[in-house]
Amino acid sequence: MVAALAVELSPLVSWIASSDQPAAFEWSSAGLDERHPPVADAGGGLRVGGVYVAHFNAASGAGVGPTEAADLLKAFVAALSAEAAFLGRLQAEGAHRSAEAQGAAANLKQMWTSVALVLEAHPPLHAAAEAAQARRLAAGALLLLRTLEPLRVLDTLCRSAAHADALSPEEVFAPLALCASAPAAAPPALLSLGGWLRRSHHAVRTLVDGGGLLVLVLALLGGEGGEGGEGGEALRAAAAAVTVSLVADPIHGAVVSDSFCAMLTQGFRAALEGAPDGIVAVADAEHTSGGRTWNAGARDELRGVLAQAVGSLLPG
Numbered sequence: 001m002v003a004a005l006a007v008e009l010s011p012l013v014s015w016i017a018s019s020d021q022p023a024a025f026e027w028s029s030a031g032l033d034e035r036h037p038p039v040a041d042a043g044g045g046l047r048v049g050g051v052y053v054a055h056f057n058a059a060s061g062a063g064v065g066p067t068e069a070a071d072l073l074k075a076f077v078a079a080l081s082a083e084a085a086f087l088g089r090l091q092a093e094g095a096h097r098s099a100e101a102q103g104a105a106a107n108l109k110q111m112w113t114s115v116a117l118v119l120e121a122h123p124p125l126h127a128a129a130e131a132a133q134a135r136r137l138a139a140g141a142l143l144l145l146r147t148l149e150p151l152r153v154l155d156t157l158c159r160s161a162a163h164a165d166a167l168s169p170e171e172v173f174a175p176l177a178l179c180a181s182a183p184a185a186a187p188p189a190l191l192s193l194g195g196w197l198r199r200s201h202h203a204v205r206t207l208v209d210g211g212g213l214l215v216l217v218l219a220l221l222g223g224e225g226g227e228g229g230e231g232g233e234a235l236r237a238a239a240a241a242v243t244v245s246l247v248a249d250p251i252h253g254a255v256v257s258d259s260f261c262a263m264l265t266q267g268f269r270a271a272l273e274g275a276p277d278g279i280v281a282v283a284d285a286e287h288t289s290g291g292r293t294w295n296a297g298a299r300d301e302l303r304g305v306l307a308q309a310v311g312s313l314l315p316g
């Protein structure tokens with residue numbers, strides 16, 4: 001049968017071989033999505049910049065020198081950008097539960113861990129343009145993935161005032177957006193945000209001017225009847241911790257305190273300068289201050305007003 005098939009194909013093969021323009025129909029990848037990174041090689045898994053990502057992460061990024069680290073960071077940033085665009089498109093098309101989407105999300109989580117390892121081990125890279133790009137991508141990844149792998153990169157970079165001062169409104173509000181989209185993941189993100197705010201007056205002003213205080217008060221109030229809501233008491237405590245960071249700002253703290261008390265009551269004033277659990281305790285207790293009564297009814301009424309406002313305020 002094979003011999004018969006060879007005889008059948010022989011004229012076609014001869015014609016192709018004798019063609020004057022055999023390259024006219026050369027295959028090109030230009031029509032394909034430029035999706036990074038390729039999933040590769042004989043069980044090795046995801047590979048970026050010449051390294052297998054899972055192996056790199058398992059080894060905590062050991063054995064990478066400064067030059068290699070700079071090249072890796074550049075490769076990872078390109079890969080993250082492309083893979084995030086691919087996953088975003090799948091989600092927009094309603095294919096967020098497809099195998100492709102799950103694979104892309106897994107790729108992104110692995111790569112964010114790798115970027116964190118590179119940046120933690122090589123602080124001089126924090127000044128690189130790719131580090132700033134990674135910071136911006138990480139904020140978007142918080143909303144895209146609704147998990148915390150990108151947060152490690154944000155925390156690493158925003159330990160410096162330079163990166164904290166460079167945070168855009170979108171970056172500042174990314175942890176706040178988790179309060180609505182992924183409440184269970186929001187507490188550690190809010191605690192990280194509190195650290196960034198302590199290093200940047202600009203970030204404090206960005207949050208306050210953008211209405212972030214409304215998000216924090218809503219999270220502090222918890223669910224109906226004063227319960228923790230979907231994020232639990234951890235979310236309430238984290239919102240209170242961020243509020244303490246805001247009030248502690250020497251430039252904008254007084255405005256934050258005034259705005260907070262204007263929404264609730266003057267009875268919160270002293271608690272704002274103390275520990276976060278003190279703010280939660282005042283929010284749960286009935287009191288009258290400045291002619292205003294604070295009780296379960298007042299909490300529920302304010303919660304309803306804030307829920308409407310926050311719904312149109314937050315991204316993603």
